[in-house]
Amino acid sequence: MGPARRRVRRPESAISFCLLAVLLFIGLGVFIKQSDFEMARFGINVATAELPLGESEESKDDQTALNSLVPTGFETLSKTGVYNPENLYEKINGKAPLYTESGFEKLSTQRYVSTADESLWAELYVYDMGTVKNAFSVYSVQRRAEAEPFGPMRFAYRTANALYLVHGKYYVELVGSTESAELFRAMAEVTRKIRANLTIDPNAGIAELALFPEEDFVAGSVKLYLVNAFGSEGLTDTFTARYKLDDETVAAFLSRRSDPQDAQAVAKGYYEFLINNGATSKQTAKKILEGKVVDFYGTTEIVFDTGPFVAGIHEAENQQAAEKLAERLLNKLREVINSANNE
Amino acid sequence: MNEQIDKELDRREFLARAGKAGISIAAAGIASYLLYDSTGPAASIEAQDPVTLPDFSVPQIPAQTMSVVKGYDRAKTVDKAIELLGGIERFVKLGETVAIKPNVAFASPPMLGATTRPELVAEVVRLCYSRAGAKQVYVTDNPINDPASCFALSGIGKAAGQAGAKVILPKDNFFKYTTLTGGKLIRNWPIFYEPFTKIDKLIGIAPVKHHHRSGASMTMKNWYGLLGGRRNIFHQDINTIIAELAMMVKPTLVILDGTQVMMTNGPTGGSISDLRRVDTLIASCDMVAADSYGCGLLGLKVTDLPYLTKAHEAGAGTTDFQSLKPILATVS
Structure with missing residues (x-):
């Protein structure tokens, strides 16, 4: 003979139903409040949220590093921009998740303009992706179909107006304002300086x-x-x-x-x-x-x-x-x- | 049998258990009471009267709601596209003030297609002045990057200025809080508002671009520039925010530039190779219809961009652009 089934008494049932009703009520309240979510009131303080500032405050180290890359015949066009995962969207808007979901740590940007022709300018983007694997990931998924190999680096290519490469944990983009041999020469010079100046772990590979x-x-x-x-x-x-x-x-x-x-x-x-x-x-x-x-x-x-x-x-x-x-x-x-x- | 059960749980034990349960409930209640913040999170802003963007739309004319013009010269295609809808005079009356909202999101050179082409902005400014007799034309946007750099490097600032328009850059006091009726996301949120209080008509001009988050950026997404604050949080629900923007803004006319389409790596692009010549420009009083046509230029279907259906269902326009009988033309 198995264990006897215990008779459930009326007060116990009543208490149980009351508890279930309370839980249901709480659940319903959470559901209603959730669907009535107002971002300006919850989760983010709009008053302290800055309006887009454009270039964020640069660190001196980044400025020094990027200023040291200025190619011959060019000068810096703007302040060094430094972005973190919180404000990366200010620079690249809807493309930010591609980076932040891939281990992104910091972006440093700098524009260089020709001293002879102001229409010739290029913008350098140095993404610190934390690891060479992360850097390779964002490089590889954005690789252009019309890419042509560039330089001695394993992961580098060029298009008509731009250069893209992986240097250790850094993913680097150099985007020229136009198609120009002079601009391309300058961008190639920047990549050479990056390889010489930007220290990386030589053992890191894929x-x-x-x-x-x-x-x-x-x-x-x-x-x-x-x-x-x-x-x-x-x-x-x-x-x-x-x-x-x-x-x-x-x-x-x-x-x-x-x-x-x-x-x-x-x-x-x-x-x-x-x-x-x-x-x-x-x-x-x-x-x-x-x-x-x-x-x-x-x-x-x-x-x-x-x-x-x-x-x-x-x-x-x-x-x-x-x-x-x-x-x-x-x-x-x-x-x-x-x-x-x-x- | 019942006696046997009663032995398993007698009155004393039941009372003891009930007492323990009661103490637990009371403890939870007291803890909740002590932790309860009756005021809720502090209001993020000073109380303000919410504003609503005026309705800048014009009455629709059957079979003259949307035009699609093929051609590479943007000045010619936009002239033709507007002419097919009844001419700029239908949209802008003598002495009126007009705002043009191009996409100036990035400090990027025009040839990369991440921003509206300057010559297209200049041509629309010219039409407003020379054909319609507008009193004043403003060109404005609230870019993500530094506004002055964006207007300078995109070439839009110079082109607009040369065509006689006044460029308005965003300032802190240009932003007011709004709540979209029926909106889920645009609630008590700052928008770029002040420049639009001075105008009679509003024209949006946007390029067709791939967008990493939303799939595509066209005329509806172009209104994202009106959002202030930390608008990037809306990327978490990008389809809803774009649909809500289409509900919030009622422009006079939108122009969708698919002359060169950014097929990949949007919305910033970066390489000329991201662009493809499609030689198509759309003018429309219905931005949902314009974008529904435009998604085809990216090789997408309307169903690939959920915000189109959301906007359609919200009554902001129609995804069935064929029902508008778009007027087609080609210019050499």
Whole structure:
């Protein structure tokens, strides 16, 4: 015989209902107040909030550092601007979240103008992103399609009027007022001075870049998404790279996780994310990819884990090319894992 | 059976438990009472009478609400676009005072497309004076960057001045508090107000730009410049704030410049390669319709920009721009 069910007495029921009613009342109150939220009254003090000030107060160190970069034949056009995560929007408005969500610490800006022609001016933006990885992330996701390689640096490119580069933990932009050979010479001189004057950690690097297979790799195509890669919350620190194989452009991705269990969980999470958003399982001729290939609205997605890595193929038009690249990527990652185990 | 249950919880024990529960509730109540701030957070501002922006719109004329002109020369395309809507005289009467609100958000050179092109502003100023006989034309904005630098480096200050307009830069006393009726975000919030008390008509001129947060920046987003205070907090609910701006501002006319469209890396851009020539300029009395057309220039659908539907539902205009029978033309 099991334990006897205790009879609930009327006063107990009444008290319980009263408590539930109070909780419901509180919940309702919070809900109503929440939907009646007035930002000017709660959360922010408009009276003390400054109207946009433009250039924020510069620190002497930043001013000295940026003034030391003035190219020959140019002079500073304005005060050094220094921005922190709180006021970055004053400088770049709606683009600020891109940086603040990627570890941004400080932006220093300076404009240089030609002493011979005032229409020739350039603005220097030095973003301190905290780590080389963060700097690479904002550099890579904004990389222009028409980019041309620039200088001896690994992560640097130019467009018709601008230069973009990663120098250690710094992401640097030099934006010219117009297309001009003289202006470009001056901007190139600034980048040389940055490399000479701005101290960085020489050992800081991005190990994941060496994990992508080299064959058919499209140079300069690697991007790093620190959060929400492909719209999936679980996919963080995700590198993507483009390949040109069999006349098809295919994008591979990989993310190094803390351990194999985490990698397994993230791979499973992303697979389920795809299925929950309309993907369907797809047959594959390659045994090692069984159960890892899905059709996502006419494109092929592949996701797998091996060791501490989550990797795969994103939105490929051609399944054969996608599987070929996935196999190469899987083999490359296994090699890396094996050689690490043998060390 | 009941006797057995009663043995499990007798009267003494029930009273003891009820007493403990009562003490807990009383303690929570006392703590709440002591911590309760009956006045709430301090009012952030001195009590002021809220202001409301006047309605600058003109009566709509069927099939003359929106025009779309193809061409690269902005002076020519804007002339044609306004002419197709009945000419500038329909919008600005003799002796009236006009404010033009370009996008001067950044201290950025004109060729980068982050701001309204100066020649376009100058041409509209010229039309207001020479064709409509306006008494005074103001060009104004409340930029994010230093206003003087923005007007200087964007070229708008010089172009507007040369065309005879007076440039008004924001000052602290130009801001007044407003509350948008039915608004969720614009409540007791400072707006750039003073220059708009002196005018009869308001014309917005904005470029078509990709925007990292909202997807696109066009004529509706252009009114973001009227917000004062720490307006960046509205980026957390960007679609609602843009829709509310469309409800708050009732312009006479908007001009959407898609001659060169910033396709990526907006709203600042930075590289010429962020721009693409689309050679399209839109003039419209309905900014929701103008932006609904404009999003197509960025390769987007109306549903990709939720603020368009929100503004449509709020009655600020229509996303169904085809229903307005836009007048199409091309200029060489």
